[in-house]
Amino acid sequence: MASFSAGIAKYAKKTGLSIDNAVIAVCAEASTSIIKMTPRKSGRAAGNWFATIDEVSSETSETRREGEAMADAMAKSKKAAGHIFNLTNNLSYIYRLEMGWSKQARDPDGMVRITAEKITNSLKRL
């Protein structure tokens, strides 16, 4: 966690952003990546990412679309500095999308793990 914080500080210094704005940028980038990488056969899975501050969402939705999830994550990212930013998906099959599921011959999508790699590696390499 210390190296992640150091990465945020380096990112702020390099971009000229304040630490708060660097946190906002990283939360927004991570959310965008995860939502965009989520497979969208029906759009339900991508639309069920819920961003929250200092609490974990227990919500699910049948009608929420990817665009709404993205807009909400962007809005919540702006409040993330100094808080705990969570991005949660409570659909029962979200773990199977991440890890793969042989019943439907579904290879793993790895959207959360790849995003974590992308963000931490980018910060480390600044």
Add this chain to the structure above:
Amino acid sequence: MTHDAILTSTFSKLATISGLPKIFYPNISYTVIPDEYMAVYIIPAPTESVTIDGCEYQYGIIQIDAVTLDSVGAIKSAQLAEKIIAAFRVGTVIATGLEVHKPSYASVGMNDGAGHYKTPITIRYQCYDKY
């Protein structure tokens, strides 16, 4: 390093690990599914741009599933997972320029809906290609 080189190197490394059941490689169909097997997936992240030292930086995830029959408990699957984790520790050089750069780990096991139970193992790799 090309994607096919990453695949080839990973498959070669897996072949050196003793005590594993049959390994299922990506995009190969199998008519007979054994009670126990390993399944391999390579999930590359988008390639980073060429860096100041003239290297193209690539990274991603190798996911290996340790699969056993459903309803026989989780221990066998966890034991197979441990063999993989032991073979892909941090710093393991899979091939020249391709290495494991963070600790490998097993995630929560799950029923796959097809009569088997799997424990997914995540191996995080990175590679540099000197231009």
